Amino acid sequence: MSSLARSAVSAPGKVFLAGGYLVLDRAYTALVFGLDARIHVCIEPIRTNSGVTLCEVIVTSPQFREAGWEYGYRLTEGDGGIGVTQLRASHDSSLDRNPFIETALTYALTYISSLLPHQSISPTSISILADQAYYSNPGTAPSSTSHFLKFDVTLAGAHKTGLGSSAALVTSFTAALLSYYLPSEKFDIGREDSLRVLHNLSQAAHCAAQGKVGSGFDIASAVYGSCLYRRFSPSLLSSMPEPGSPSFATKLQNLVEGDSWDTEIRKAAVQMPKGLRLVMCDVDCGSQTPGMVKQVLAWRQQNKEEADAIWNELQKGNEELAAELTRLATAAVEKSAEGGTEDKYARMRDLFIKNRSLIRKMSGASKVPIEPPQQTALLDACSSVPGVIGGVVPGAGGYDAIVVLLEDKEEVIAELKNVLVGWKVDGEADDGVKIGKVGMLGVREDMVGVRREDPKIYEGWIAS
Ligand SMILES: Nc1ncnc2c1ncn2[C@@H]1O[C@H](COP(=O)(O)OP(=O)(O)O)[C@@H](O)[C@H]1O
Numbered sequence: 001m002s003s004l005a006r007s008a009v010s011a012p013g014k015v016f017l018a019g020g021y022l023v024l025d026r027a028y029t030a031l032v033f034g035l036d037a038r039i040h041v042c043i044e045p046i047r048t049n050s051g052v053t054l055c056e057v058i059v060t061s062p063q064f065r066e067a068g069w070e071y072g073y074r075l076t077e078g079d080g081g082i083g084v085t086q087l088r089a090s091h092d093s094s095l096d097r098n099p100f101i102e103t104a105l106t107y108a109l110t111y112i113s114s115l116l117p118h119q120s121i122s123p124t125s126i127s128i129l130a131d132q133a134y135y136s137n138p139g140t141a142p143s144s145t146s147h148f149l150k151f152d153v154t155l156a157g158a159h160k161t162g163l164g165s166s167a168a169l170v171t172s173f174t175a176a177l178l179s180y181y182l183p184s185e186k187f188d189i190g191r192e193d194s195l196r197v198l199h200n201l202s203q204a205a206h207c208a209a210q211g212k213v214g215s216g217f218d219i220a221s222a223v224y225g226s227c228l229y230r231r232f233s234p235s236l237l238s239s240m241p242e243p244g245s246p247s248f249a250t251k252l253q254n255l256v257e258g259d260s261w262d263t264e265i266r267k268a269a270v271q272m273p274k275g276l277r278l279v280m281c282d283v284d285c286g287s288q289t290p291g292m293v294k295q296v297l298a299w300r301q302q303n304k305e306e307a308d309a310i311w312n313e314l315q316k317g318n319e320e321l322a323a324e325l326t327r328l329a330t331a332a333v334e335k336s337a338e339g340g341t342e343d344k345y346a347r348m349r350d351l352f353i354k355n356r357s358l359i360r361k362m363s364g365a366s367k368v369p370i371e372p373p374q375q376t377a378l379l380d381a382c383s384s385v386p387g388v389i390g391g392v393v394p395g396a397g398g399y400d401a402i403v404v405l406l407e408d409k410e411e412v413i414a415e416l417k418n419v420l421v422g423w424k425v426d427g428e429a430d431d432g433v434k435i436g437k438v439g440m441l442g443v444r445e446d447m448v449g450v451r452r453e454d455p456k457i458y459e460g461w462i463a464s
Pocket residue numbers: 061098099100101128129130155160162163164165166167169
């Protein structure tokens with residue numbers, strides 16, 4: 001086993017810039033940016049005074065009220081892997097389950113025990129710390145040097161901003177466990193083969209915890225950071241047995257390490273030109289339409305020809321957007337355009353406009369509010385701010401967020417903020433949905449995926 005000293009990792013949240021819905025089909029790709037909002041996981045041995053050996057993992061999320069979970073674990077029979085059972089604090093206390101933690105723990109410990117079959121798993125204590133931008137609740141800093149805030153709510157009471165907290169959590173939690181228990185010859189997040197294992201294991205655990213198989217773009221960006229993403233074949237996971245059932249451990253190891261996993265990640269295909277950045281805006285809106293994915297897919301099935309024509313055009317536009325970002329990011333373009341009077345972002349502006357009109361076409365044809373009129377008005381207003389290149393509804397779209405590409409200058413951001421502060425939709429639109437306040441989140445793109453952290457930054461949050 002590795003030295004089992006306190007260690008920590010973090011993984012980023014995401015913003016889905018292009019390829020929403022399309023990415024569910026392997027014929028298409030997504031352009032996803034990682035964000036500088038990260039979820040950190042710090043892991044350390046449990047200190048026992050008594051000399052009694054426990055088989056316990058204690059997990060806490062100290063920024064939230066009543067956010068602690070204790071688990072017992074044991075090797076199951078018939079190659080079923082490590083079984084994890086949540087323990088009650090007392091006889092009459094109720095169980096507050098956290099499926100993402102419980103499932104990630106089960107999958108990671110099972111994989112670890114397959115790699116270290118003759119070693120027992122020692123008890124650990126794990127802390128989770130999330131950057132402010134994941135939640136819109138106001139927080140307070142416990143000290144002037146604290147990197148993290150305390151929220152005076154339970155996790156269930158926290159207002160998520162939709163940056164992909166569960167994917168960043170599952171990824172950093174899994175990475176923390178693998179780095180902690182496995183010797184570096186077997187796992188090291190600095191190595192490409194280890195990232196692949198981490199990606200596959202986190203995807204499997206996240207899908208199991210969610211109870212559905214999405215495209216997995218959020219786990220991909222949590223592991224690899226900003227990238228062009230082609231999903232894995234969903235059939236890969238359909239033959240996985242339930243944890244604890246016969247041969248789960250061997251099948252999980254084969255799935256995670258084998259070459260059947262067909263995700264494609266292209267990091268070099270996604271770059272952010274110098275002088276530009278992304279800004280995320282959160283729209284206060286209670287009525288997110290449920291089942292948007294189902295409805296879009298049903299429309300596509302019933303109108304294959306029309307849908308495929310729109311999707312193929314959108315895919316082309318998305319690829320052009322990625323190519324243009326990459327082209328602008330090259331030094332040669334930066335230099336040749338410097339001092340020139342021509343608008344070096346003209347092509348990028350056109351691409352945003354073209355892609356948005358295709359999204360609206362899909363929206364209209366499927367009758368799903370992907371870019372509803374309220375968001376069209378907001379995006380148009382943001383796009384007319386000098387220095388803004390363009391904006392879109394990220395991911396599945398809907399009423400609750402927009403993402404804007406702009407020049408990274410204080411005056412541009414200040415002017416955009418002005419537009420947002422004053423933003424008010426008069427009355428309800430035809431669809432009966434009234435959007436509320438629009439705010440800018442304190443995040444921007446970040447190219448880096450999962451990474452090691454210095455445990456010192458958790459001072460004050462974890463007993464030393
Ligand atoms: N800081 C945290 N500590 C522990 N669990 C968390 C934390 N943040 C998120 N989670 C888990 O992730 C879940 C939210 O996941 P989900 O609904 O998929 O939202 P998101 O869109 O942010 O991924 C929470 O219910 C909780 O189980």
